Every structure is written in structure tokens, then in C-alpha cells.
Amino acid sequence: MRHSGPHPRQGRSTHHHRRGFLKRVVAGALSVPFLNHLPAGVRLLAQDAGATATIPGKQGLRILSDRPLNAETPATLLDDPLTPNHRHFVRNNGRLPERARTKALNGWSLRVDGEVDRPLTLTLDDLRRFPRHEAALVIECGGNGRAGFFPPASGNQWTLGAVGCALYEGTRLRDVLNAAGIKPSAVYIGYYGEDPHLSGDPKKESISRGFPIEKALDPHTMLAWSMNGEALPDHHGFPLRLVCPGWPGSASGKWLNRIWVRDREHDGSKMTGSSYRIPKHPVAPGTEVADADMAIIKEMPVKSIITRPASGIDHSIGVPIEVRGHAWSGFGDITAMHVSHDFGATWAPAKLNPPRNKYAWQQWEASLRFPVAGYYEVWARATDAQGQMQPMIVPGWNPKGYLNNAMHRIAVKIS
Ligand SMILES: Nc1nc2c(c(=O)[nH]1)N[C@H]1C(S)=C(S)[C@@H](COP(=O)(O)O)O[C@H]1N2
Numbered sequence: 001m002r003h004s005g006p007h008p009r010q011g012r013s014t015h016h017h018r019r020g021f022l023k024r025v026v027a028g029a030l031s032v033p034f035l036n037h038l039p040a041g042v043r044l045l046a047q048d049a050g051a052t053a054t055i056p057g058k059q060g061l062r063i064l065s066d067r068p069l070n071a072e073t074p075a076t077l078l079d080d081p082l083t084p085n086h087r088h089f090v091r092n093n094g095r096l097p098e099r100a101r102t103k104a105l106n107g108w109s110l111r112v113d114g115e116v117d118r119p120l121t122l123t124l125d126d127l128r129r130f131p132r133h134e135a136a137l138v139i140e141c142g143g144n145g146r147a148g149f150f151p152p153a154s155g156n157q158w159t160l161g162a163v164g165c166a167l168y169e170g171t172r173l174r175d176v177l178n179a180a181g182i183k184p185s186a187v188y189i190g191y192y193g194e195d196p197h198l199s200g201d202p203k204k205e206s207i208s209r210g211f212p213i214e215k216a217l218d219p220h221t222m223l224a225w226s227m228n229g230e231a232l233p234d235h236h237g238f239p240l241r242l243v244c245p246g247w248p249g250s251a252s253g254k255w256l257n258r259i260w261v262r263d264r265e266h267d268g269s270k271m272t273g274s275s276y277r278i279p280k281h282p283v284a285p286g287t288e289v290a291d292a293d294m295a296i297i298k299e300m301p302v303k304s305i306i307t308r309p310a311s312g313i314d315h316s317i318g319v320p321i322e323v324r325g326h327a328w329s330g331f332g333d334i335t336a337m338h339v340s341h342d343f344g345a346t347w348a349p350a351k352l353n354p355p356r357n358k359y360a361w362q363q364w365e366a367s368l369r370f371p372v373a374g375y376y377e378v379w380a381r382a383t384d385a386q387g388q389m390q391p392m393i394v395p396g397w398n399p400k401g402y403l404n405n406a407m408h409r410i411a412v413k414i415s
């Protein structure tokens with residue numbers, strides 16, 4: 001298995017031997033406090049082995065870590081064109097802010113400052129006076145698929161489900177920035193949220209990322225206060241979040257209380273170093289890459305998911321199987337969707353629906369017939385407007401395990 005045994009990455013072998021040892025230990029019983037001190041991958045194994053914690057307001061999510069809370073959605077629970085709030089994945093870097101629990105708005109405002117003519121302090125009512133904007137938008141964690149990399153990359157071992165597409169209501173970020181008056185010196189925005197750092201240290205931020213002013217002024221980038229017709233749920237950023245579609249989920253700041261318009265690239269927590277960065281040039285698996293040779297991730301690559309049937313189903317011979325799912329890309333619309341039932345030897349086009357709006361995922365479906373009993377896999381492959389296709393296997397290894405857009409494959413037994 002992927003996690004056992006040493007691997008060629010230099011300087012890490014001790015850690016991984018230790019991990020192998022801990023893996024055997026967690027097969028026994030562990031107390032929860034100890035669990036929190038283990039590397040994320042080990043914690044995951046421990047949780048699979050027993051912990052059946054549930055998250056209030058969520059259903060059927062797989063918990064990858066409890067502190068901070070990280071939970072992904074199994075593929076079959078992502079079947080809806082719009083991901084319901086109780087099924088949307090959660091990726092928290094810090095603690096849940098108190099306000100997300102109490103839903104109290106007193107003392108909350110959004111501050112817009114920095115390279116602007118008129119710094120603004122806006123309440124939610126103030127924001128509601130801006131033109132209303134609504135869109136179905138994909139949020140996908142940059143680390144979705146990390147579990148597929150070898151040598152393994154540390155961090156949450158997301159498989160397929162750190163993605164969702166919900167209907168957001170709010171206003172365009174650009175309308176608010178224009179109201180503040182953007183100075184010619186503005187090149188980047190940085191966001192701040194109310195979520196306390198895991199340590200509880202008020203001087204530290206859980207995460208403070210951002211994006212170039214061009215993306216901030218893009219008409220699809222929004223400030224959202226509602227998700228699928230409800231106020232933003234506790235884990236999704238109540239009362240206000242950014243949605244920066246097409247970019248790694250980490251650009252979509254939750255529990256937002258400040259936007260700092262900057263005259264340089266933002267340098268908040270998890271903007272620098274190796275966070276949400278990939279090597280500027282392709283590297284061999286296991287390579288250690290200097291921070292200076294890493295570049296910020298921009299658009300997320302073309303990807304798709306199979307939401308029906310479930311992997312591993314038994315199916316009767318002669319009866320067609322209806323296969324379906326979603327496809328999306330940070331580079332524009334999906335232009336073609338194909339499925340294969342013979343390990344990629346032949347491909348059949350799937351029926352593909354247009355997106356509800358730009359950056360919404362698109363529904364696809366195909367009907368497959370299996371003439372001979374046996375074991376099959378169904379592979380699904382999306383192609384985007386740029387002509388880019390999903391790779392058959394895990395693409396370019398990178399130290400933090402970002403951007404795995406390999407095709408989703410499911411197993412089907414025909415008898
Ligand atoms: N304030 C704040 N914003 C945040 C985060 C966070 O921990 N704190 N996590 C980011 C990351 S890494 C992702 S992938 C998305 C996840 O959004 P979701 O939990 O609503 O699915 O939120 C982003 N915004």
C-alpha cells in the first residue's frame with residue numbers, strides 16, 4: 001500500500017518509517033488527545049478504524065481531521081447538480097469563529113482598505129444595497145486528490161470529494177471595490193477572516209490569501225452571504241465569504257471581515273513558502289523544491305467525477321448502465337466528455353449539458369452496455385475549452401500534492 005515502507009524522498013525516510021510504526025499502533029486503540037498529535041495521514045487511518053464522529057448540519061461526509069475540521073463528500077453523495085449545504089465539503093485551517101455558531105451580527109463589518117480612495121466599513125445591510133448577484137460556482141480545494149500522489153504529500157489526504165457546486169447569492173466584489181475607488185497602485189487583494197488560529201494565538205491568522213486585482217475585478221468573483229438560499233452555514237463562512245471561482249478553494253476566504261487592496265502580491269498566512277504553490281518547472285517525484293522555485297496556483301485544471309453508479313456495483317448482463325456525473329475547469333467551459341469501459345482502449349462520447357453559468361459544473365451522462373460477464377472499470381474524461389484533457393494517471397508530482405486531476409475510475413462487476 002501507498003503509505004507503507006520507505007520511499008526515495010531524501011531526508012524524510014525517518015519520518016515515514018515512524019509513520020509505518022504508528023500505523024500499526026493505531027490499529028489498536030487510541031485516545032482522542034493522542035490522536036490530535038499524529039500526522040494527518042495516520043489520524044485518517046485511526047478515524048477509518050473507528051471514530052464515527054458526525055458534524056452538526058452535515059450528512060455522510062468522511063472526516064479527514066477533526067481539529068481543524070476537514071471533511072470530504074463521497075462521490076455518490078455529490079450526485080445533485082447543486083451540492084446541498086449538508087453535503088458540501090469542509091476545509092477549515094483554524095477554529096470555527098464564535099459568530100458562526102451564534103449567528104450574531106453585532107460587531108461585524110467588512111473593512112475595505114489599502115490602495116483605495118475611500119476606505120469602507122460595510123455592514124451586511126450596506127452590502128445588500130449593492131447590485132445583487134447569483135451564480136452556481138464550483139469550489140474545489142487545491143489539494144483535492146492529494147491521496148493519489150507518490151511519494152505521499154503531507155496534508156489532508158483528500159480523495160475525490162473536496163469539491164462542490166452550490167448556488168451563491170451576494171454581490172460582485174468589483175462593485176464594492178469600485179465604490180471604494182481603486183488606486184492605480186492596486187495590484188492584488190488579500191483577505192482576512194474571523195476564524196481564530198488553531199493555537200488560539202490572536203496575533204496569528206489561520207489563513208489570509210488573495211488574488212490579483214484582475215481576478216478581483218472579474219464579474220464572476222463575488223462576496224456571498226447566502227448558499228443555496230440560506231444564510232451561509234457555520235462552516236462555510238457566516239456571515240460573508242469570497243467566492244473566487246476557477247481558482248483553488250483557498251482563494252475563497254470565509255468568515256470575511258477585511259479586504260486589503262495591496263500594491264504588491266499579498267503575503268498573508270499560506271500565501272508564501274510552499275502553500276498553494278507548485279514548482280515553476282516540472283520536477284521528478286520526491287524532489288525537494290526551494291520556495292523561490294515555486295509559483296502560486298492560479299486556475300484549477302479540467303476535471304470530472306462519476307456520481308452514479310457507485311464503484312463496485314454488481315450489475316446484470318444485458319441491462320445498460322446509466323453513468324453520470326459532473327465536469328468543470330478553471331479555464332472555461334467543458335466542451336467534451338468521454339467514457340471508456342475497456343481501460344481506455346475505446347472511448348464513447350457522453351451527453352454533456354451546458355453550464356448554468358460560467359464556473360458552474362456541467363452534468364454529463366452516458367449509457368454503457370456490457371456484452372460479456374466479468375470485471376470492468378468505467379473511466380471518465382473531460383476536455384475543456386482550451387482543449388486540455390484529464391490525464392489517465394496522477395499528473396505532475398509536486399511537494400504539497402496539489403492539482404491531481406486524474407480521471408475518476410469506478411469498478412463494475414457484470415454477471
Ligand atoms: N477564513 C478562512 N477561509 C477559508 C479557509 C479557512 O480555513 N479560513 N479555508 C480555505 C480553503 S483551503 C478552502 S479549500 C475553502 C473551502 O471552503 P468550504 O469549507 O466552504 O468547502 O475555503 C477557503 N477559505
Ligand SMILES: [Mo]
Binds near residue numbers: 091140141249250
Ligand atoms: Mo483548500
